[in-house]
Amino acid sequence: MAQTQQALILLPKMVKSPPLKALSLFTSSALQGFQHTHQSISFILHLLISSNLFSHSQSLLLKLISGQISSSSFTPSSLFHELTQPHLDSFPTHVLIHEAIINAHVRSQLPEQALFYFNQMIGRGLVPGSNTFNNLLILLIKSNFFEKAWRVFNETKGNVKLDVYSFGIMIKGCCEVGYLDKGFEVLGQMEEMGLSPNVVVYTTLIDGCCKNGDIERGKQLFYKMGELDVVANQYTYTVLINGFFKMGLKKDGIELYEKMKLTGIVPNVYTYNSMICRCCNDGKLNNAFELFDEMRERGVACNVVTYNTLIGGLCQERRVLEAERLMCRMKRDGLSPNLISYNTLIDGYCSIGNLDKASSLFNQMKSSGQSPSLATYNILIAGFSEAKNSAGVTDMVREMEARGLSPSKVTYTILMDALVRSDNIEKAFQIYSSMEKAGLVADIYIYGVLIHGLCVVGDMKEASKLFKSLDEMHLKPNDVIYNTMIYGYCKEGSSYRALRLLKEMGENGMVPNVASYNSTIQILCKDEKWTEAEVLLKDMIELGLKPSISIWNMISKARFDNV
């Protein structure tokens, strides 16, 4: 009570001072534990805003939201309610107060509250500037409230000042949640409003096309921007080149890369990294290193990603020693290996079965100040289980949990897979139920491991039951699962079941592996279902797969007998 009085005593003094002096009176008294009131805060905020001291009003609001400045006479929300009441204030200040409150909630990462004050502002017929609106959109999208962002965008776009950024932000949001059509819709709205999309907007949407698997539309947009004289830049080319590569369209990617250089757009580190990554994935390490040299010649500085990509490429070719040497070179180059560098190299050593080296790198990583992630543990756990070192596995799981990291679905997959591979299907199911108890929902990989386990032990009844239940769970079986089921059916001699799944794979756009063809044909032959066997044989040859010798023997014998 006494303190409230003090604050009231302070008010006349603040009124008489210039804005910054008044503010310092306010903050120093607040720090001394003064209980401020609606009046004193309202006064100081209005003063700061009407004097254009926005950063000061902003930091004051942030302190109020975070509770750094508090008072027993109000809560932040009662205060903001009071502040935004329509009263006799001059109109511009009222707009600015609303905006300041919305911005402060945005900066405090409080999407729901920011949205609340935004809606209140619109409801009062006030028009927020595009900055305020755009920042709100960004926060909503970043906080996974895309639907809210979409609704706000569409419901209020007539009452807000929109600019190119607003549309760009919204398009990016659409692409991120996979609503490509909506992204194009926004582009259309933008054009209708007479705003010309710039290169950033086009690049964002082209990237969205690539990431959502619709490279064709991305390509069309690229042409469209050319027709509209919007000049593609390094970003645009890199996005599309990478998109081509991701879709396996190697030729188009390289062609565009050449076109980029011809047009005089210089490839930068992103472009090179994308190119190098493609070479590595194709196992063309020589080309990758040629590009690496070319970068140096052209003065494009490589970065951690460049090195990581090359380290990964070498590891995939099992050239792990060279990968480690490259990591040393990276350090000499003044770049510190990051989490991905270590994870990649540790995985490399695990894959050649050198767990000692993997462990020592793991220690090196920790002593260099890089903290292991869940992925690091998963890699090591996979390495130890592959090496059938169960003590190593247990240690890793223990250390991981001691660090406060809980096993992820990937961890469970690895553990269950190891058990299945050592014929311990019951234990695998036990792990499966402990996973469910931990609140994790099994995904297609987990079911893949379980189905594999059931097929290995020959329990096709259970395997088929599980396989059929995938559909009810809205999970699409992947090619691994199909191949596993086919393997299981062949083993038990159910040729027609295997054949049906083989066809189903094709209908779903998957290519069965050689083993599936070989074993299905084999049992079809055994059942003397020659016509079906011949058809499959033709299919597999067309796909470029090599039938096994025994199949040739069986088939040619049948042909001979029939003649």
Added chain:
DNA sequence: GTAGGGTTAG
């Protein structure tokens, strides 16, 4: 400090 690109793990 409002929108755009590249690398790892089942």
